Amino acid sequence: MQCHLADKKPLTVPDLQALQMVRSIYESSHHSVWISRCGQCGQLYAVCFDEDVDWEQGNDKCWNFYVPIESCDIPPIEADTTQISALMQCRPFITWAPGDNIYWTTK
Numbered sequence: 001m002q003c004h005l006a007d008k009k010p011l012t013v014p015d016l017q018a019l020q021m022v023r024s025i026y027e028s029s030h031h032s033v034w035i036s037r038c039g040q041c042g043q044l045y046a047v048c049f050d051e052d053v054d055w056e057q058g059n060d061k062c063w064n065f066y067v068p069i070e071s072c073d074i075p076p077i078e079a080d081t082t083q084i085s086a087l088m089q090c091r092p093f094i095t096w097a098p099g100d101n102i103y104w105t106t107k
């Protein structure tokens with residue numbers, strides 16, 4: 001994984017917003033998956049958006065996960081978006097947590 005974001009600290013919202021969407025794979029109001037590319041280095045990311053809906057309080061909590069991928073990873077993800085979870089088991093990824101906490105998660 002070569003992306004310049006790998007060593008950047010701290011990661012900020014503009015860092016992630018600078019990633020360019022390449023294609024949408026799955027879209028719904030509370031769960032979406034798409035592919036983005038780093039505008040600076042071309043690193044591809046599978047991006048997973050999840051919204052935990054708090055029906056009681058109305059405080060929706062949004063989570064985004066940015067998993068670095070290669071172009072060969074895209075077809076399996078298109079066929080089955082749960083492949084992203086499998087990738088997250090075996091490589092570092094960026095977590096964008098509620099409250100704009102952004103950090104690399106490594107196993």
Ligand SMILES: [Zn+2]
Nearest residue numbers: 003004038041
């Ligand atoms: Zn980069």
